[in-house]
Amino acid sequence: MSTSSVSKGCFVFKPSSKKRKRAVGIGEYFVEGCAESEYGKERFSTCQRLWEKIKTDTELLQDELNKKMLDSLIDFIKKCTLNFQSGSEDWASLMRASEIPTAALVLGVNVPDHDMTFQSLSDVLQQSVTPFAVSVQAKECAALKNLMQKVLERLMGVGVSAEDDDDDDDSGIHVPQKVSCTISALCRWYKAITNKQHKFPGKTANYVSHSPPVVVIFKDFEAFDPRILQDFILICSRYIHELPLIFIFGIATSPSTIQHMLPHSVSSLLCIELFQSLSCTQHLATVIDKLILTSQFPFKLSAKDLHVLVSIFLYHDFSVRNFVKGLQLALLEHFYSQPLSVLCCEKGKALDYVQKFSHQDVEMVRHLPSFMRYVETKDPQEQIQLLSSDDHVKEVCQKFLKDLRKYHKNYYPILRCLYSLTSSLPKYPLGRQIRELYISCLEKNVWETNEYESAMQLLRLLAKDEIVAALRKCVDILKPSETKQMKSTLEHLEQYIVRFEQLDGMSIETLCGEEVISPGKELQKKTDLYHLQKTLLEMKGSRRTKKMSPFELLRNEALDFIDGLVRSHLTPPETQPLNEVCYYSSSGVLRRHLNATPRTSIQTALGHPFFYLKNESLKTDTGTVSSAAPDICIVYKLHLECGRLINLYDWLEAYATVTSAAEGKDPDSEDYGKVDELRHARFIQAVSELEFLGFVKSTKQKTDHVARLTWGGC
Missing domain, CATH: 3.40.50.300 (P-loop containing nucleotide triphosphate hydrolases)
Incomplete structure (x- = not known):
């Protein structure tokens, strides 16, 4: 509805009889936008519950970390009053x-x-x-x-x-x-x-x-x-x-x-x-320890996603709050884009959901990369069952979910043990922070890296009190664990500590593995040059074939045991079937949302307006722009074809030609490409907008030219 009047006035329009569209809530929007909406409500409720848990746990951690400082501050204020x-x-x-x-x-x-x-x-x-x-x-x-x-x-x-002056109110009404x-x-x-x-x-x-x-x-x-x-x-x-x-x-x-x-x-x-x-790094380490390095929180990040969040923290703002927001964004994206994320919940609920899966849900399971790799490792008869029987797939999925939970319960204690052993080594071969070691373990088999080999070589040089202290730390880490594997590991480590302590009563000769003989006795006898050379060579060979002491044997045995734990429990998550249920792996989405690049976004909008406007008439081939595009897009595209200095009149004529084609005028007509007042005003406005965005600037070299501030094509 519009009015045409040269005078100002008040115009009343009756409301339309059509019913207004009902506002859609967050939950309904989430459910309607899901790729597969059969379990949309369950996914949204689980996502919301985990979101609130992240928020609550973060606030509690913040209060705990600031408690000492706030208590001191409150005591200072009370003392002053x-x-x-x-x-x-x-x-x-x-x-x-x-x-x-x-x-x-x-x-x-x-x-x-x-x-x-x-x-x-x-x-x-x-x-x-x-x-x-x-x-x-x-x-x-x-x-x-x-x-x-x-x-x-x-x-x-x-x-x-x-x-300074208060206004008096004479109206008789009481005003504060x-x-x-x-x-x-x-x-x-x-x-x-x-x-x-x-x-x-x-x-x-x-x-x-x-x-x-x-x-x-x-x-x-x-x-x-x-x-x-x-x-x-x-x-x-x-x-x-x-x-x-x-x-x-x-x-x-x-x-x-x-x-x-x-x-x-x-x-x-x-x-x-x-x-x-x-420090904020201590805050971040605590948040990662409580929210990510735990089996109690089912949602996990892949190595690339965690690396993106940590990089933004270290190189941009040092904000733990923004790190948590990035974690929440990854959580939301995971439950929104992954239909099988409904299984990223408590063990009992996940097993119930698997039992209720339809044929379509089972097909989604079959298309998971981890499940396909599992099928390839089985014999032909088992492969037929996995690809044809839905009930068999449900049984296998329930087993996978149980194994995935056991994997996480064993993974994090062994990770902490490895970190406690290597965090005090010179030059920190596996990283100064546990998050660095965690990212390395997520990416690949950590025991195949040169850093791991270097760390194990340094551990084999530790003295008895150092190795015992390191094993005691591992025992303290494993005590809260409840799985059978960790309890068995705890018993073995305690036995190693006892065996190391029993070495205290042995003599020096026994610990060294040989008798203590003065190296100069054989050399004090009178002899010629030939026998002296022979004696020195024999002494050198005896050093090479020296027997290892009981302490060295026990130290190597303990470290070999820890190496076996690392190889069996710190395998990357990709090796676990159904890992896609819990692990979010879309680092590009996180980087695009959190690490903003405004210059790139502006150039994309100006060079490819269809990317944002979604207008079919703006679809063009790569490197071209539609004549129906907004004025600033046309002007931007034309300026890319110019050199360092742009003649404003030539630029205006090119713009008028493009807009004439957009209006459907005959190229042979007189008005085609003609510059009128309206086109001139639109052109000046578009150039001003480009100047505001920093693509061109005025120059004193030539009055009718502007300098281009960009280079290359679009």
């Missing part, structure tokens, strides 16, 4: 020269993770220390009055006027009067609210005192304007005798930032204490 009970005298005696207690909270460069830390800090403050805790960010404090206004509004819960934007107004409000609470002490029973502190948290300290911070600190220092203020600076880089941003005259007004959080 103990003397502010009944007046300002005790507080003034505590604070030298009007110093404001300040906590410098160094959180690291992983800025996206800071919100979780500050949220935990605010919750703890609200629960046990003070109800007067506010947080401010630099983007909302462009001036001092904005900072004052935000602090007062969030503390008082009422509107704050940044103007705004508070002036000053610290003195905050002091008056604080005294009024604390005196009121004194009459009802039960309301403040959870806090450390009846005069709780006022805590101001600067989340991104480095991003604030230094002048705004200086003025705010100077103003607050004048009221420290009346108001128990405490500052918390969230610092991402270094504590020296405070001295760089604040002059000595201002920083001397702060009583600063430093608090350091754990």
Whole structure:
């Protein structure tokens, strides 16, 4: 519906009688978009349950890792507020020269993770220390009055006027009067609210005192304007005798930032204490250990996908939060694109789903690469059964699912044992972090690598106390295991430890495997040059054929046992049938969604508009663009055919020719390729957009030319 009128007006249109399309929920969209929707609801519910588990476990890990730091910070705040009970005298005696207690909270460069830390800090403050805790960010404090206004509004819960004069309301209607934007107004409000609470002490029973502190948290300290911070600190220092203020600076880089941003005259007004959080790499190691290196979590990542997530973490943002988001994205993609992901759940449910599989589901199982490899290894009679009998395939699938769970229960304890043995070796041949060893084990047979051979050679040089300490660590790792293989392995390792300890009572001669003879006895006899040479050669040969000591034999036996465990339990997941049920292996999708390349996306959109617009008229051969494409696409394609400098008039004429063909005009007509005002305006707009995107720029070499900033074809 449209109207044509030269005057402004209000036009009323009756709503259409057609029913509006009902909004589709997330679950319905997931089910409708699944490749096979027979188990779409079950897949969505399982995906949602695992998604919530990832989120909950991550928050709990974050709280546990920050607990020590937050406890120290809370103790610091409580200590600063103990003397502010009944007046300002005790507080003034505590604070030298009007110093404001300040906590410098160094959180690291992983800025996206800071919100979780500050949220935990605010919750703890609200629960046990003070109800007067506010947080401010630099983007909302462009001036001092904005900072004052935000602090007062969030503390008082009422509107704050940044103007000095209050407007009078003569309408007779009661309107809550705004508070002036000053610290003195905050002091008056604080005294009024604390005196009121004194009459009802039960309301403040959870806090450390009846005069709780006022805590101001600067989340991104480095991003604030230094002048705004200086003025705010100077103003607050004048009221420290009346108001128990405490500052918390969230610092991402270094504590020296405070001295760089604040002059000595201002920083001397702060009583600063430093608090350091754990590094983001330690956070990541804990998250990987609890969410990925465990058999309790059925969803797994392939080596390439895990490598993509770790690379984004190490080379882009150091954000554990974004790493977890990438893990959640992989989880969603897996359950959305893999029909058999319905089996990526608890053991009992998975076995029930297999029993209810239809013929179509069984056919999907037969087309799995791992199942096809399994069929190729069987005799012809068994192959016929696997390819023709659905019931037989269901029985085999149930066995595969059980074996896959046993594989994971044995895999991770042996992986941790191997890491504990090799993590202290020189130059870390198998990696400094367990995630590096895990990726190597996922990619290939780790025992076939040169790094593994180097690690085993170094392990065969360990002293007795070192090898015993390493075996004790392995015993501690295997104790929680419940499988028969791990219990048997635990018993063998304990026996090796006992046998090593029994070597303490042996003599030095026995441990060395030979009698201790002075090497100079044979050489002290008088002899000629021939006999001397013969004696030296015999001594050299005896060294080569020296018998191994009992300790060396036992050490080699123990390491051979561990080597056998590695070869039997650390095989890559691709060797396990039905591994596609649990393992997500689409690293390209993760890289495309998480590691954005805006320049490539823009060039794809301009050179191949059908990729985004999905208009059939825009389909063309490779290297060409349709004349019906948007103006900016046509202009972009034409500029690729030019040199370093582009003549604007020639460019405009070429554009007019292409658009005339799109309008269906006769090439022999006079108007074909003619530049009119409309085409000229459209062309100028398209060129301006290209200049904004950084493809061309104006140049002073020639006034009617622009310089091209790209090279090559589309």
